[in-house]
Amino acid sequence: MDAKAFWNVIGDYNQQTIVIQLILLAFIAVAVILSYVSRIKYSAKLILGIANLFIAVVFFGYYGSEPIQKFFALPLYLICGFLFIYESVHNKNDTLEKPNPFQITLIALYCLYPLISFALGNTFPEMVTHVMPCPIVGLSIAVYSGYRRKNKLLLALLTIWGLTGIKSVIFNAYEDIILLLCGIYGLYILAKEIRSSKTIK
Numbered sequence: 001m002d003a004k005a006f007w008n009v010i011g012d013y014n015q016q017t018i019v020i021q022l023i024l025l026a027f028i029a030v031a032v033i034l035s036y037v038s039r040i041k042y043s044a045k046l047i048l049g050i051a052n053l054f055i056a057v058v059f060f061g062y063y064g065s066e067p068i069q070k071f072f073a074l075p076l077y078l079i080c081g082f083l084f085i086y087e088s089v090h091n092k093n094d095t096l097e098k099p100n101p102f103q104i105t106l107i108a109l110y111c112l113y114p115l116i117s118f119a120l121g122n123t124f125p126e127m128v129t130h131v132m133p134c135p136i137v138g139l140s141i142a143v144y145s146g147y148r149r150k151n152k153l154l155l156a157l158l159t160i161w162g163l164t165g166i167k168s169v170i171f172n173a174y175e176d177i178i179l180l181l182c183g184i185y186g187l188y189i190l191a192k193e194i195r196s197s198k199t200i201k
Helices: 003-036 043-063 067-090 101-119 133-144 152-168 174-200
Strands: none
Touching: 003 043, 003 133, 043 067, 043 133, 067 133, 067 152, 101 133, 101 174, 133 152, 133 174, 152 174
16 A cells, blocks of 8 residues: 555545544543543443444445455454443443553643644645544553553554554654554553463463
């Protein structure tokens, strides 16, 4: 997949879904806040599940034009979406702890994604918005890492996509360095979870 095809997909997606993106973003903000204040503990996982499914079906399924989007990204986001929803039901009362400095930084960078994309010379519709694959995974890692119980498969899949932030140089999407930082943090959390499991055994 070349850079032109990459940005063409983004342009088509943004042009035709911006209203839906704004609505979904509002729900994401409310749901995450509700989980952080422990009003509805599972709401962040539920909305992240919906957001990942939206990206899978709409961004990759409908607007995607390349095999890697259809046969790698789409199933990865589908699995992440369903795992988030499963976790929101299975671990309904799991607590989302107050974000640590790393998580706060990653969430802040998520919020700044479109501004950074604009500062790098991109303009709508060919720019990165909040409800796109890389920002959503970045937010997913930052928020989900704050839950006490973590599904290792879900965390691993999110981290895999996070580490694809290395493509930021290939596609001139330097804003995706944010994604890479999230991927590195996800790798750290995943390693920590694996070590904890071995210690318990």
